[in-house]
Ligand SMILES: Nc1ncnc2c1ncn2[C@@H]1O[C@H](COP(=O)(O)OP(=O)(O)OP(=O)(O)O)[C@@H](O)[C@H]1O
């Protein structure tokens with residue numbers, strides 16, 4: 001990874017991070033990514049945006065949006081810089097990041113947007129709907145993720161920053177599989193999320 005220039009703003013606007021994800025369940029990899037980027041990019045807030053229907057995961061069973069939303073609220077509640085938005089859930093239908101960015105842009109005219117993605121998601125964004133419009137709406141920040149190469153190949157120069165963060169080899173897929181086998185997910189996800197998974201009996205039959 002080459003040296004990246006960190007955009008420092010200068011527009012005088014608020015700096016709003018956007019962390020989109022299916023969050024099924026949210027885990028400490030997501031939270032560390034948001035926290036590191038918030039510190040490095042001097043963000044005022046990071047809004048977590050759980051997907052409504054993640055169309056690229058339509059071949060997989062995804063938990064109800066309300067469960068994913070509530071786990072995201074539980075996981076972020078203690079951090080005053082973190083918030084959760086329902087926009088992708090309430091819009092209905094397949095979730096496209098172009099809609100998320102357009103809506104956040106119009107709701108936050110006083111803010112510059114910074115969209116946070118892991119290396120795996122960043123490598124896929126050219127397959128996302130209307131990706132060529134993304135970079136006029138937000139600056140993209142790709143973060144390292146164990147097992148994935150972090151690259152901005154094919155993406156517009158100046159539109160993306162690449163950031164190294166502490167490596168947490170945690171995935172939602174692995175958390176779901178652990179719960180299904182009866183293995184613990186303590187310390188992979190926040191304590192309240194462990195309790196919520198148990199209370200709602202999520203992932204048991206997978
Ligand atoms: N451990 C991690 N380190 C860095 N980034 C991560 C990590 N886990 C997820 N992300 C990033 O967080 C965003 C949302 O990810 P998502 O909710 O799909 O979690 P996931 O763990 O990849 O889920 P699944 O295993 O179900 O595909 C994506 O941009 C993804 O790249």
Ligand SMILES: O=C(O)c1ccc[n+]([C@@H]2O[C@H](COP(=O)([O-])O)[C@@H](O)[C@H]2O)c1
Nearest residue numbers: 020021022054056095096097098128129
């Ligand atoms: O816009 C798209 O076409 C698109 C396709 C796949 C994923 N995304 C977004 O990428 C983010 C991470 O998605 P996921 O499926 O890895 O949890 C989340 O905000 C999704 O809405 C967006």
